[in-house]
Structures are given as C-alpha cells and as structure tokens.
Amino acid sequence: MLMKVVILAAGKGTRMRSSLPKVLQPLAGKTLLQHVVDTAKELNAEQILTVVGHQSHLVEEAMADQGVDFVAQTEQLGTGHAVQQAIPEIADNDTVLVLYGDVPLTAKNTLEDLLSSVSDEHPLALLTINLDNPTGYGRIVRDQHLAVQAIVEQKDANPEQLQITEVNTGILAAKGAQLKSWLSQLESNNAQGEFYLTDIIAMSVADGFAVQTTQPESEIEVLGVNDKCQLQALERQYQLQLADELMVQGATIIDASRLDIRGTVEVASDVQIDVNVVLENTVKLGENVSIGANCVLKNVEVAANSVIHPFSHLEDCVVGKNVNIGPYARLRPGTELADEVRIGNFVETKKAKIGKGSKVNHLSYVGDTLMGEGCNIGAGSITCNYDGVNKHQTVIGNKVFVGSDSQLVAPVEIGDGATIGAGSTITKDSPAGELTLSRSKQVTLKGWQKPVKK
Ligand code: UD1
Ligand code: MG
Numbered sequence: 001m002l003m004k005v006v007i008l009a010a011g012k013g014t015r016m017r018s019s020l021p022k023v024l025q026p027l028a029g030k031t032l033l034q035h036v037v038d039t040a041k042e043l044n045a046e047q048i049l050t051v052v053g054h055q056s057h058l059v060e061e062a063m064a065d066q067g068v069d070f071v072a073q074t075e076q077l078g079t080g081h082a083v084q085q086a087i088p089e090i091a092d093n094d095t096v097l098v099l100y101g102d103v104p105l106t107a108k109n110t111l112e113d114l115l116s117s118v119s120d121e122h123p124l125a126l127l128t129i130n131l132d133n134p135t136g137y138g139r140i141v142r143d144q145h146l147a148v149q150a151i152v153e154q155k156d157a158n159p160e161q162l163q164i165t166e167v168n169t170g171i172l173a174a175k176g177a178q179l180k181s182w183l184s185q186l187e188s189n190n191a192q193g194e195f196y197l198t199d200i201i202a203m204s205v206a207d208g209f210a211v212q213t214t215q216p217e218s219e220i221e222v223l224g225v226n227d228k229c230q231l232q233a234l235e236r237q238y239q240l241q242l243a244d245e246l247m248v249q250g251a252t253i254i255d256a257s258r259l260d261i262r263g264t265v266e267v268a269s270d271v272q273i274d275v276n277v278v279l280e281n282t283v284k285l286g287e288n289v290s291i292g293a294n295c296v297l298k299n300v301e302v303a304a305n306s307v308i309h310p311f312s313h314l315e316d317c318v319v320g321k322n323v324n325i326g327p328y329a330r331l332r333p334g335t336e337l338a339d340e341v342r343i344g345n346f347v348e349t350k351k352a353k354i355g356k357g358s359k360v361n362h363l364s365y366v367g368d369t370l371m372g373e374g375c376n377i378g379a380g381s382i383t384c385n386y387d388g389v390n391k392h393q394t395v396i397g398n399k400v401f402v403g404s405d406s407q408l409v410a411p412v413e414i415g416d417g418a419t420i421g422a423g424s425t426i427t428k429d430s431p432a433g434e435l436t437l438s439r440s441k442q443v444t445l446k447g448w449q450k451p452v453k454k
Pocket of ligand 2: 224
C-alpha cells in the first residue's frame, strides 16, 4: 500500500494583502507550505502532490528543490475540484492524505492516527475537532447512533446545523479507488457554486461505508491562516510551544513570549536565554551557556559555559568553552573561537580562527585571520584584509601582543611572542619574540605659540 499526500495550495489568499502567495508566508522562519511538506516527508509519503494555481510559478520556484510534484489547478473551482486535479497520479490501492498549504502545524502522530483508521472496510477518515466557536467551518452532521452522515458548509447549513460544534478541519484520508469514484460524482449546486471535497462524506455513507473520525491533541494543529492577524497569532502560539520544548530540555527562558526560534535549536541543561533573543537555522547551545538580551544567533554552535552578552550578532560561527562575547559584538561567517577566547564590545570578526585564550577586547576588526593562543589584540586594531580587489590572510602566532590602534596589512605574518607597538602599520612579516613598530618619532616644538584670535 502506498501513501500519497495531496496538498491544496492553489487559493489566492486575498486577505493576506501581499504580493507573496499565502502558502509562502513565513511561520517561524519557514514558509507555511514548507511546514506541511516537512510533515508529509516525516510520514514517508510515497509522493507529495502540491496543487498550485494562484501565482503557481512562485510556489513552484520556492519548492523546486523539495522533491514534490506540482499539479496545476488553473481555475479554483473548489476543494473537490482541487483534489480531482491530482487524480491521474493516484492508483486505486493508494491511500491519499489531503492536507492544506495554509494549515501548517498538524502533528505527525495525529496524521498517523488518521491514516491508520483508513482501510478497505473504511475507505474514508476525517480529522475533526470540537470548537467553542465553530463559525465559518463545515459542520459534522451525525445520526442518532453518532455515525457521520455528512458535512454541511456554514453557508449551506440550517439553524439547527449551525449549533453543531464538531467541525471539519478539511484534513482527510481516503482509499484511491473510492476517492476517484466519489470525486467524479461531485456537483457544484451549493451556496458557493463550488465542487466541495466535503460532499464525498455523504457519498461514502450512501455507499455503505461508515466514515471514521479522529481528533488532534491540540487546536493549534488544525488552525489555518487567512490574514496577517492569524499569521501573527499562530506564530506567537507556536513560539510558546517551541519555548516550552526548550524548557523541558532544561533551558531557563526569562520570558517565553520574547524568544523567537526560526529553525532547530538544541540546548543542554542550564542554558539561560534572556529576553528578545532570535535563534535561526541550526543553533546548538552547550551546558550552562548564557545568551544575553537582544542577541541574534544564526547557525551557531556554542560550547559549555560560554557567555554571550547583550546585543551580539553571530552567524555561521563555532564558539568553544568558557568563551566571553560582547556586549555589542558581531561575529560573521567563518568565525571559530577556541576555548576561553574573549571578544569584547564593538569587535567584528569574519573568517577568523582565534586560538585558545586569545583576547580581542575592544573596537577591532579581525577578518581572514588565523590567530594562535594567548594573544592580546589591543583596542582599535584592524586586519586590513582587502586591497580593493582581493582578500588576503593575516597569520598571527601564539602569545602575540598587538598594541592598540595597529593595522596589520595582509598578507602578513606575526611570529610567536612578537610585540607590535601601538599605532603601527605593519606591512611586512614581523619576527617572533621581537618588538616591531612603525611610528614616526615624537617631537616637541619648544616655545610654540598657540594662534590668537584676530
Ligand atoms: C474548507 C472545508 C470546510 C472546513 C474548512 C477548514 C470544503 C468545501 N470546505 O472550507 O468544511 O471546515 O476548509 O478550514 O472543503 N483550495 C484550492 N483550490 C480550490 C479551492 C481551495 O487549492 O479550488 C485550497 C485553498 O487554497 C485553501 C484550502 O484549499 O488552502 C481550503 O479552501 P477554502 O476555500 O479556504 O475552504 P473553506 O471554505 O475554508
Ligand atoms: Mg479556508
């Protein structure tokens, strides 16, 4: 038996008021559609068929590397019509799971439950939920034995049916053979003049197949997004859920409502995260790591006991143990800090490997640099790595002392134990163990008079 997923993503999403198609709007740093595709992949779907229509080229472009197949629905004639477009790809013996490109957070186990309730005897299963306020949703109509009879859309429902609180989430699973036969019988004689996917429920009942229903654990799993307000609300709700997961792993989060996770975060015990922190892509934080307020970390690994002080920005970096960074540090891609390194305020690094215990404490730029252990780079020192055309490497040995306000003009090498006098412009290799400086001699003009105002 093969399981195929059909994702409906052809709708216009008018209420988003955006040039970006609705299913490409971001939730926690990932498009809505990507969330759904990732879930389909977790379910080991044989094929993922995405029904596209409105701005389909943008959707196809965004998902080009995802291994999904696209099915065009040129006119949006309803959810039933949308699924019909995928039918040529469906074999009788397949099980089909219908998901929605704008319902991003359905849990894998919820869908596994739904899929396991489909069989030859029960070729149709629905995901339903009870809502305090069912307005807008299709209502699940049951008979006196609680068997599902039909789904009635809000616009087609009578006053009695409008009282029903069990609603259709839209998500369903069906056997290919029956699904094909039911879809071919759909008509559009309803309030919206659309081919409703939901009409297959009554057809299943008429064919003598009792419709199975399962429910998700939490409402967030079936929430759809139609406008920017709902997008924001879902984002916050989801972020709180992600923060909870980190706290369960042992992280101390000062305020879960002021943390944003846009990727995968791994934390060891006693990690502390202060307010307004954004974690993107893949972030790994070792035991007892502390992230100060207003830091952004994107694709970063930080080993145990390191402290990142407030307002620091790190991207594509590896940070060792017992490292101190910031406040106000910017670590750009390719920065690798060994254990016990200290990077102070207003320091920028890029493609820089900095050895154990080295310190760059104030207002420096260190780029395209290989630095040894135990160095001290004075305030305002700069590696001049760019000649306007090419980038060049600076190599600094172990236990080097660079006096403040020095420029190391790459390519250049500073030997082990060398000292560079403050204010030097170093253009040639500087030997190990020696003091090198380039500085014009200091003079005092005795008796010099300040000018007087005329
Ligand atoms: C649908 C269900 C309703 C359910 C609700 C849950 C039907 C007839 N109704 O109603 O019972 O309670 O979802 O949110 O199925 N789409 C296409 N092509 C189309 C039409 C829709 O791809 O021709 C896509 C839309 O982009 C959207 C999804 O299908 O992502 C649902 O369509 P929508 O029109 O919003 O259905 P609802 O009226 O919300
Ligand atoms: Mg809808």
